[in-house]
């Protein structure tokens with residue numbers, strides 16, 4: 164059964180299918196060739212409470228992907244975040260554009276963003292059926308105080324009404340305590356006082372919940388971010404141990420300050436067999452950690468077969484990115500994956516990506532030395548000029 168659509172919350176490009184305009188869905192030749200999906204979910208499951216390093220090694224080498232259970236993130240926090248994301252995305256498209264600005268960024272139709280979070284322009288044939296919110300965790304503190312638009316929405320009206328209310332109350336009290344004031348004047352002042360109280364209450368009731376709503380968003384993300392940093396550091400530490408990496412060098416290969424969260428909404432889409440939520444890609448990160456709802460749609464490539472990554476409650480999905488593949492001298496896989504759209508339901512997922520420290524040079528026998536910034540600049544250039552990411556091949560040592 165289809166969900167009731169909140170079309171005003173959809174970017175205009177996604178509304179067209181509901182008003183009878185069938186546009187180019189963005190299906191390319193690559194995706195046409197790989198429609199078959201095997202429903203054999205044998206994805207490795209690791210338990211953080213008794214981490215099996217051998218099993219981790221196998222998962223990284225054979226899959227580039229695994230599930231993690233007993234990860235220590237409170238279940239209520241995970242579900243609260245998903246519910247809250249649903250609320251954020253239910254705002255109108257225009258509100259999201261206005262509110263989710265620096266340090267946040269709001270994007271749709273593509274997941275290719277510049278380092279500042281702006282979406283790279285794409286042609287209509289390359290549309291991904293997704294909208295998202297990019298949240299650099301190290302800049303969460305700016306989320307409330309330095310964003311002028313958010314600041315004006317949150318504070319000006321309540322602050323204004325409170326200060327007027329207080330000023331009026333003081334005047335009224337002084338008037339009331341003066342025995343020389345006529346009774347008629349007191350009645351007039353009381354009426355004005357009641358009217359102003361009502362107006363103040365209106366602004367407080369209308370705007371304070373919004374203020375709380377955003378503050379709650381930040382509090383949830385801060386708590387969630389602390390857990391993700393813990394998990395990324397722990398799991399990368401175990402991988403570095405398995406790979407016998409130099410401890411000093413490997414410290415720079417992952418940096419909490421680079422972590423960001425992306426919240427994705429995949430609008431329901433009637434062109435289920437044509438459009439993609441996100442087309443085939445590899446992540447550029449060291450590690451990516453996914454918290455998905457129960458709708459499903461993620462698929463991974465394993466031994467030339469596409470497999471569904473069925474959602475399992477309270478389980479995180481880890482996938483390795485391009486940086487991890489280079490760090491491991493290609494022993495570990497940056498797994499290819501894609502997201503299918505759903506014609507009946509929207510899908511929400513919250514993904515964390517973490518990268519090497521600024522200036523950290525990746526030393527690998529398979530690639531020439533490069534920093535993540537070098538890699539990112541190359542990806543940006545390729546997306547602009549070719550329309551797609553070439554990735555690690557650009558840094559491969561010849562022979």
Ligand SMILES: [Fe+2]
Nearest residue numbers: 444445446500
């Ligand atoms: Fe991805």
